[in-house]
Amino acid sequence: MTNISKKKREDMIYFLTQLRELHNDDASIIAFNEIQAALTEKKYGLVWEEHTERVDEELKTKIPVFTEVKEKKINLSSSEEYNFLLEGDNLHSLYLLEKTHLGMIDVIYIDPPYNTGNKDFRYDDDYVDEEDGFRHSKWLSFMSKRLWIAKSLLSKDGIIFISIDDNEQAQLKMLADTILGENNFIIEMPRQTKKSGKTTGSFSKNHDYVLVYVKENKDVFMMQEHIDDDYKNEDEFVDERGKYKLNQTLDYDSLTYSSSMDYPLEVEGEVFYPGGDYEKYIERQKGNHKRADWAWRWNKKLFDFGYDNGFIVIKRKNDGTARIYTKTYLNAKIKKDKKSNYYIDYEKKTKPMSSIELTENTYSNDRAKKDLAFFGLEDEFDYSKPVELIKTLIKCHKNKDAIVLDFFAGSGTTGQATLIANVEDGGNRKFILCTNNENGICENITYKRLHDTITKFQCSLETSELLYEASFNQTLLKNANNVLSQIDTIKKENKEKFDKVNVSFEDKKLAVYGINIQSVNDGIKANLKYFKTGYVNKFDDQDAVISDELSSYISEMVELENGIDLATDYYKLIISEDCLEDFVTDISAVKKCSKVYMSSEILLTAKQERVLKENEVEINIIPDYYFANELREVGEL
Incomplete structure (x- = not known):
């Protein structure tokens, strides 16, 4: 489809080109350039009549x-x-x-x-x-x-x-x-x-x-901590890995078959084959296998690492047969580094x-x-x-x-x-x-x-930690007695850790929270400074030295940038060589000070530098960017 706006724009630019041939004086050329710039500027997006404010003029x-x-x-x-x-x-x-x-x-x-x-x-x-x-x-x-x-x-x-x-x-x-x-x-x-x-x-x-x-x-x-009630099992690693679920077998027949993942595993004196059938394993090794057939999910190196670190469980049935399962922990998983070495990565499960x-x-x-x-x-x-x-x-x-x-x-x-x-x-x-x-x-x-x-x-500030969460549905109601028993256990286990444990129903979910209460009785202690904006006129008084006037406001800029109070003994603002000399000769003041903020125009003598260094006083140069542009504008830089 034709872009009508583009075609109109091109027609108008062509017309401008013709006008340029008829009117080639400087004023006309400038006007034509401005018109063409307006015609070719961005046409998609927000367009409005730009207004200036009083503060812009100031x-x-x-x-x-x-x-x-x-x-x-x-x-x-x-x-x-x-x-x-x-x-x-x-x-x-x-x-x-x-x-x-x-x-x-x-x-x-x-x-x-x-x-x-x-x-x-x-x-x-x-x-x-x-x-x-x-x-x-x-x-x-x-x-x-x-x-x-x-x-x-x-x-x-x-x-x-x-x-x-x-x-x-x-x-x-x-x-x-x-x-x-x-x-x-x-x-x-x-x-x-x-x-x-x-x-x-x-x-x-x-x-x-x-x-x-x-x-x-x-x-x-920062994501919100997430508790998944499918993770019900605990082992000796629960404090760092959280609970785990045991719903994944090591072998699968729905994976694309790979001969490298089809190998015998000897565990605790017993040999296991993917799918549990030795005869079928032999057939697969001869090449008689389906596109998706029995194999392990983990290679041998990963299995050995998982087994040595408690990620493997052998589950046996009443008939004596057994199958290998892998643990899925709430807060830990096995990962591989750039050198193909395996390690355990710890990260709490969260939800957005x-x-x-x-x-x-x-x-x-x-x-x-x-x-x-x-x-x-x-x-x-x-x-x-x-x-x-x-x-x-x-x-x-x-x-x-x-x-x-x-x-x-x-x-x-x-x-x-x-x-x-x-x-x-x-x-x-x-x-x-x-x-x-x-x-x-x-x-x-x-x-x-x-x-x-x-x-x-x-106030009383409450901080909460989610201890248990389950969807409120028919399954939950059928298992109500087990759920209530589980909640009682959670309350007993967390009695000493929290000031209280609350049960709530929200968003069609049953949730158990551990809550700690912190009382604030006389304010939340903090430090605060109050600054007001003012002005220094740029051009009113031709005899005025703007840099001298602006130097009176350097302390507020230093305090704001560094979040400090220059009125304390820990910090010192030095904007002249006389101020520096008075400071370094007052050894008691130097010993209390940790940082000085100094004008870039001041040159330290060897003695002054030695005094500051011996007393571990950090020197910070006041940046030129506070008022350099303004001083250039008025011709003082």
């Missing part, structure tokens, strides 16, 4: 910087590492994070404005309502800039989760495919927002979505998260209200997501020491979820939250929630 004449609000610092953890709350337009914060955290963020969760047309999306200080003809274009312009930077911040193992509803879901999916890569899309998960939603026509609207993308590596997801996991009520906005109630904020914020949702998403990443970023932080749920996740699984994740201070949200809601989570949060 970046042309101003340099964003961070200033610490020191009275809001919280230092309650013995760890030297800090979390960060960044107040200001998130585009400015992202612009600076691109300098300090390029390729360093492991998990991003964002809950951007849904653009409902009901005062939830503000563009250039004005709410975008449903009558705005450029409503979607403004939202896409707004999101596009931020997603491009978000992509650059993600590590190669990074994951980004984005909440959205039907108002912009279709547009966001196409935008994210373009920026993050269609091949990096993992899944779009529906989430139940509330039990009873707003009715639109014949339907009650009860859900939104979470889009999931990776930066590059897809093997970064269901695509409809988030439709459970525990992830709904009803829970979010309860989460906010502890902080007295339930009436202050309307669109918060529940802690359980974000905690579950964060814990999807294998790295328990992940750096977590949320640049639409709102009420601060992501910060609380990160800290609770650490308590539950012993992780050491750190968070960076960005939000504006419209109506005092950053100071009065986000910061208050983080402050109270760290200083006085109270």
Whole structure:
């Protein structure tokens, strides 16, 4: 079939060629080139009217910087590492994070404005309502800039989760495919927002979505532990290999016949043949065999390894005949290395998260209200997501020491979820939250929630381990007595290991969980710094030395990039030779210090270098990328 758009494009380009012959002045040539570029640009994908924002214009004449609000610092953890709350337009914060955290963020969760047309999306200080003809274009312009930077911040193992509803879901999916890569899309998960939603026509609207993308590596997801009730047997290896099932014979007659796999096996003084018949074995050796005929599944070398390592069982019948079986363990299997040597590989059986996991009520906005109630904020914020949702998403990443970023932080749920996740699984994740201070949200809601989570949060956190799982069906009901007996045994065996053992019925399955309860009575101890975005004007004062002014903001950049507090004795910021000399002559200060962050313009004398080396002080050069581009722009580099 004819590509009509292509033909029209070719006709118009031909017409332009004719016009070029008639009009060859510079202005006309430039105009023709621009028209041809517009005609030949990509024609499939998302197209919108690109809009600029006030913050875009500000970046042309101003340099964003961070200033610490020191009275809001919280230092309650013995760890030297800090979390960060960044107040200001998130585009400015992202612009600076691109300098300090390029390729360093492991998990991003964002809950951007849904653009409902009901005062939830503000563009250039004005709410975008449903009558705005450029409503979607403004939202896409707004999101596009931020997603491009978000992509650059993600590590190669990074994951980004984005909440959205039907108002912009279709547009966001196409935008994210373009920026993050269609091949990096993992899944779009529906989430139940509330039990009873707003009715639109014949339907009650009860859900939104979470889009999931990776930066590059897809093997970064923490799978859920899986218990298979077919694995019932135990041996001396149960602690490391788990239980095993015995449903596979070593010999098969459904395999394509191979003479190399048809050989006698001597085990415990007895000789075995595939199929158990010596006469038929002799016939096969003469070439009288079917296409699929009796043979062993394992070669002799693999059998010897399996036998020596407890993978082989001889099962005998009452008539004295015997057959060889292989054990299939829950958490172990035999593998072969590059040199064809066999080894035992240990890996716990897991199962992926269901695509409809988030439709459970525990992830709904009803829970979010309860989460906010502890902080007295339930009436202050309307669109918060529940802690359980974000905690579950964060814990999807294998790295328990992940750096977590949320640049639409709102009420601060992501910060609380990160800290609770650490308590539950012993992780050491750190968070960076960005939000504006419209109506005092950053100071009065986000910061208050983080402050109270760290200083006085109270809760009982339950961590569970799946001990038994079986499908709830007729077979289970027929064997009810055996199942109940098995559950009683599980409870007795795990009495000391868990605070309690619960039996539940969910998703047509019977499950037994071991549960440990950890009480938090006076907050989840952590460290937090509060930075505000500000500006240094590029061109206002011709006598001003911009580099001198920017040097006042270097400490915040160093602290943010390294997650530290330069006010402690462990670290020292040195931006002048006088500062360096004062430091190295104060031996008591040098002895307490572990790292110095030094301007690249400072040259160490032999004596200064020796003092630092003798006291094992690590030297870190302050990177030029903090403000080098801006200084080149104003002619100071």
